[in-house]
């Protein structure tokens with residue numbers, strides 16, 4: 001455990017807790033940053049502080065903001081080290097206490113290829129059908145849950161029950177909350193849940209919820225004396241219990257939490273906004289109906305739509321910047337691409353730091369379809385969660401799916417190299433990374449190895465010139481497309497991107513267009529949000545349940561309020577429209 005020197009005043013009573021409440025853009029994360037600054041101002045060091053949040057992307061965002069605002073002189077890894085997720089922090093504490101020794105081996109999760117044999121061994125012993133490719137990534141999965149093989153259902157039930165601290169006997173409530181139709185008449189579900197817990201315990205394997213429970217059961221100390229917890233509305237009961245345990249721990253000096261019950265969107269994991277609201281704490285921010293902090297993000301036009309979606313007033317009032325709301329309905333990939341280009345053109349007119357455009361959908365499947373449609377039309381994009389949309393930043397070399405090399409190249413770097421080659425002459429310089437991408441994607445075996453060696457020798461002598469690369473790969477100008485040892489759709493994507501770029505006259509980089517689920521965007525913001533209106537047909541009946549409907553309203557509320565300047569409701573694709581969004585924009 002990393003406890004610094006900032007220890008005076010330690011006692012056995014619970015540490016004081018400050019709770020900052022407020023709607024989207026109210027400045028909750030900023031308030032936490034201010035509290036960190038105040039603590040640092042009175043002597044707390046980086047080692048005295050840990051800032052916890054919900055996802056890795058939020059932790060990275062918080063670290064970036066803390067580095068800029070509070071610890072500009074500290075090195076980036078040190079600031080990153082103090083920002084983490086609650087799960088990662090629990091794991092860290094288990095490692096520090098020696099309860100888990102080798103997380104690479106001991107920490108398992110469904111969907112992880114490395115852990116598949118472990119799950120399959122258990123399923124084999126009990127004769128349960130199981131799909132090792134199905135994970136539990138944290139978003140509300142788009143697979144119709146009732147279609148899950150029985151083995152996957154048992155794993156999902158086990159995780160939910162651990163997160164909600166309920167016994168195996170409560171599996172029926174868990175199944176209802178998860179939307180599973182567990183065939184309890186055909187399988188001894190409670191016995192299977194006990195068997196899975198025993199299997200893991202005997203072999204010292206831990207799923208993510210298990211090590212939170214382990215930290216709790218062993219009464220592990222807090223990671224630092226001053227704790228900051230953002231997005232508290234989405235802690236699970238087990239995480240909440242762990243944090244409460246830390247609040248009562250004698251090493252804890254002060255705790256600051258921030259959240260918004262209207263943004264609680266992880267009910268399918270057992271998260272409950274009531275846990276945030278009933279924490280014994282001193283309230284700041286939106287302390288009652290009369291006190292609604294101003295949103296520094298959302299203008300009145302966007303807040304009005306967001307509150308219609310939520311179906312009640314938010315705990316924040318709009319800022320007085322102008323905003324825009326539209327409903328757009330492109331019918332083709334080219335139309336979608338043109339729409340995205342228009343939003344980027346608009347973003348370029350806005351003052352200050354031009355943030356990426358977010359394209360958010362309720363389900364991963366729709367996000368994937370949108371990303372593929374845009375890629376085919378030549379608009380580069382990436383995802384908010386790392387590795388979901390990689391086809392602009394990393395793709396495996398090879399002309400067909402069955403013969404892909406383990407080596408990857410960046411199609412984006414390659415696109416830049418080709419753009420240079422098409423626009424320039426032999427004597428123009430080309431960055432070594434671009435020259436390498438051309439060599440890797442056109443040559444194979446010894447020719448590739450020889451060309452790379454040659455390139456490195458040249459790079460030591462001076463800048464690489466386009467003519468050098470042409471000579472090494474033996475292809476010039478447009479011929480390069482035929483020489484590319486990549487799948488035809490990647491080649492077509494690069495061609496389309498170059499064509500659009502020539503027409504447009506400027507580059508759109510992949511990180512300017514982020515496509516992901518609403519869940520992945522939680523806690524983040526963007527100047528412009530395209531909120532996809534599509535919904536899964538199979539999930540429509542569940543909206544008859546008032547709790548489910550309320551949670552779905554909160555999900556779309558979160559999506560809409562990521563926008564700072566413009567919100568565009570986006571109809572695209574064949575599926576049904578989410579009834580919550582129908583008619584909210586004229």
Ligand SMILES: Nc1ncnc2c1ncn2[C@@H]1O[C@H](COP(=O)(O)OP(=O)(O)OP(=O)(O)O)[C@@H](O)[C@H]1O
Pocket residue numbers: 022023024025026027028029030031260263296297522523524525561
């Ligand atoms: N006092 C302030 N003055 C001006 N801008 C601010 C202030 N506080 C926060 N902001 C800006 O407003 C935006 C939203 O702030 P922040 O992320 O802290 O809000 P939040 O309440 O955590 O939002 P969410 O609930 O959506 O996660 C950020 O761009 C931030 O820089």
